[in-house]
Amino acid sequence: MTTAWTIRAITRATLPILLVLTLVELGSGLVLLGFEATLLQYPSLLILVPVVIGTAGNLGSVLAARLSTALHLGTLSFVDETLLGNALATVALALTMFPAIGIGTWALAAFTGGSRLPFVTVLLVSITSGVVLAVISVLVTVLVTYAAYRLRLDPDDVVIPIVTNTCDVLGVLVLFAVTQLLV
Template sequence: MSIDSGSGEDLSGLASTLTDSYEEFSVDPLDDWTTRSMVATMVPLLVALSVLQMVSGSVLEAYEEVLLTNPSLLILVPVQIGTAGNLGSIMCSRLSTQLHLGTFEFRLDNPDIRANSGAVLALGLTVFVLVGIAAWAIGQALGGTLTLLEVMTISLMSGMLLAVFVVVVSLVSVYTSYRLGYNPDDITIPVVTNVCDITGVLILFAVVGLVL
């Protein structure tokens, strides 16, 4: 049985074309993990976030008198901001892992997104209850006049509003960094934690203005 030499040449040409196309369009994932690319991405971002932190400090300074008058609120500020940053880090890490595994879909009806969001909100509810009780107790020891109901209301309302904000910002930052071609592991956590600082202060004192 003989093989047509013309067909063999056609198959060889097709194989060569496919190989060249693969080499042209395939991208080594390790190429994105260079020191140069990470520095080029992170330095401008950290500069912008540093400016945002200074704005956050200025906003907080505007409420200095209120904080010194109510020790419970003074305790709530760093704890709530830190807790929001931790919740955001958890959310971003889980979403980034799903993105790298290829299981992340940016849809509201995605069960993974609903599960992660629910877990963050449930964890926030638990933590902010404990934070409210601790802030009231320490505030009383320091001569504060706010009641347990007032402190708990402020802690829960501001904390849960901040937790919802954390979920939204985490989803948007992960999706946006992916669409722009950046590694979410490099971008999302610094963005979420810094944005939550200034937003946490604004939400907290907005709730304080409503409650007191």
């Protein structure tokens, strides 16, 4: 793929995407606003929100960077060991990160006097939300990376903003859904 590395070309490719994603983020804020009563009732969930969506976005971003590099190098095809290995590594990383996030969230909430949820509940909400988001992040990252490449857009320019914004929106929705199931 030949790409013009100019400010104008990058702006032309990314500005429309970023404008649409800004509107998507507003939607995420509205969903979070609807979740406000539950967050205020259980402060440990309030602590969990930015950490869960941020970590899911980071996992997707790392995967996006790895897949974009593999596409540029010509070492990635639609379904191969590189893709499968990176996807499994992302989910495995989530399985190690989100228990630590749950423990840290509960400890911080307990330390500040805001923990009203039992330790096991906070841990289960963190792990379940994290793993679901990791799987969603993998799917979104793979689909957006291939779509960008097929549309002759540089995946390095467009995939990470799309993945992180998607993880923000879906992170709030998944956390809310998991909380409804477990609390």
